[in-house]
Amino acid sequence: MRSAEFDREAVLRAAMNAFMEKGYNKTSMQDLKRATGLHPGSIYCAFENKKGLLLASLEQYNLDRSEELRAIFHEQNGALSGLQAYLDSIVAECISGDPTQSCLSQKAINEIAQTDAQAQAVLSQQCVMWQSFMKDIFMQAEQEGVITGERLPEQRAQSLIVGIYGLRTFSQAQKDASIIASLANQLIHDVCR
Amino acid sequence: MRSAEFDREAVLRAAMNAFMEKGYNKTSMQDLKRATGLHPGSIYCAFENKKGLLLASLEQYNLDRSEELRAIFHEQNGALSGLQAYLDSIVAECISGDPTQSCLSQKAINEIAQTDAQAQAVLSQQCVMWQSFMKDIFMQAEQEGVITGERLPEQRAQSLIVGIYGLRTFSQAQKDASIIASLANQLIHDVCR
């Protein structure tokens, strides 16, 4: 017997970064070998193939992001200031211009969900989970009395997610920091109205 | 002397469709040969290389979409019903699931703007043109008195574009027609408030 040597999470995070920098299709196995430090054979042994590595990276990405999301809202007192902090962090990522601070899920939705049913299924489910988390936040905000109940929490959550997807795309075409920040503020305002 | 045989616009529209179906990086020269009916040599003679063909397709795509945009608003009386018709058409595209009804500019922003400065410049400029057109619509709506002047037309235009980008991404992860339609309605509501 013999146990695997590499740190699975570290490998997946390295692969995530590689995929975010070049996109799935432009990231070659050689890029992934360099990024992860794993030889081709090890990658195929552990993840079946390139798409398997992407799917595993997507799962890890979702775990990491979910953790981060929970942490942001936990650090704040009140749903509204949590929302504010969350959008501030997204604006910071948009403005940074750092590819590794972009959203791997969103990139994958745009690049491969259309042509790969397996990836589509994973990404769809992750999107639903995100919605569910945000719905809970808006329910909490209602209970706190900081927003009135004109819209359903679920709808607010969906509008917020649409806004975040849009913000990330917009910021790549229009890199003006103050515009991005002001659009994020407007988004919070609209979603909490 | 000898003039070119192929119809440039038809070739570019064929290339557009090919790029929309597979994305830029996954679309091979063989795909483009099949789609356009042009032999490799002719493509390289007319467009320099694969990226040149993409950039030319992007220009044509923008021309076609601008025309369509003008037509939609021209067919309606009043800025508001124009906006309604415009979003209806986008919702229809999102719901169709037809790759050739997706947005080539948005796909390109997500797939290559990050890694190619030339594409980034073209896409950025096209986004600004789109904003400018929508700003005029919101100014018209103000003059018609159908919306009050609490927000600047430019901000409304930007929020609308963010919403449309978001809607297109969201609809690929969550293909529920009624949700997309209701998110679009909410978007109009928020942007016109």
Place this chain on the structure above:
DNA sequence: AGCTATCTTGAATAAACATTCAAAATAAAG
């Protein structure tokens, strides 16, 4: 220490890739 199952290694493979080019074809000009 020795055995064995499993992982690591990295060269080898075959397919697919973007691009080039010289020959053949053809439209316009004389």
Place this chain on the structure above:
DNA sequence: CTTTATTTTGAATGTTTATTCAAGATAGCT
């Protein structure tokens, strides 16, 4: 009809690609 400039053609190029595999290394068990 002949010439000439330009386009079309499609096979050839050399690179890069994802993937495989047999040999070597090593961890855990007895």
